Amino acid sequence: MNNRHKKSGEDFPALRDFLRGYFHEDCIDEYGSLEGAARQFVKDADQAQGKALANEWEKFVELMGKSPLEKINEALLGMGSGCEFSSVDEIQKVTKALR
Numbered sequence: 001m002n003n004r005h006k007k008s009g010e011d012f013p014a015l016r017d018f019l020r021g022y023f024h025e026d027c028i029d030e031y032g033s034l035e036g037a038a039r040q041f042v043k044d045a046d047q048a049q050g051k052a053l054a055n056e057w058e059k060f061v062e063l064m065g066k067s068p069l070e071k072i073n074e075a076l077l078g079m080g081s082g083c084e085f086s087s088v089d090e091i092q093k094v095t096k097a098l099r
Contacts, residue, residue, distance in 0.1 A: 014053045015056040015060055016080050019079050019080045019081040022040065023076070023083045025083070027083045028083070033093075034083060038094045038098050039097045041098070054098045057094070069085060069086075072085065072091065
């Protein structure tokens with residue numbers, strides 16, 4: 001993986017905080033889905049937090065491009081996620097929820 005595609009929590013601080021706070025190991029039990037966790041974040045966050053996460057999420061998704069789901073999950077796990085996406089459709093739902 002070259003540096004252009006390497007992701008870290010330092011590059012995405014709002015995303016890292018979101019992943020650790022909402023995409024934790026009990027995420028599905030607590031929120032019903034990854035989309036549900038994203039929707040809850042939007043309800044809980046102030047406007048600045050919501051905008052910061054939405055911007056970082058869009059940037060992350062753009063940087064990952066058409067990477068295999070396995071690589072996307074690996075990057076998210078590396079930033080503190082306790083969950084993995086099972087489909088690209090799930091990623092799209094989270095993207096819409098964070099807008």
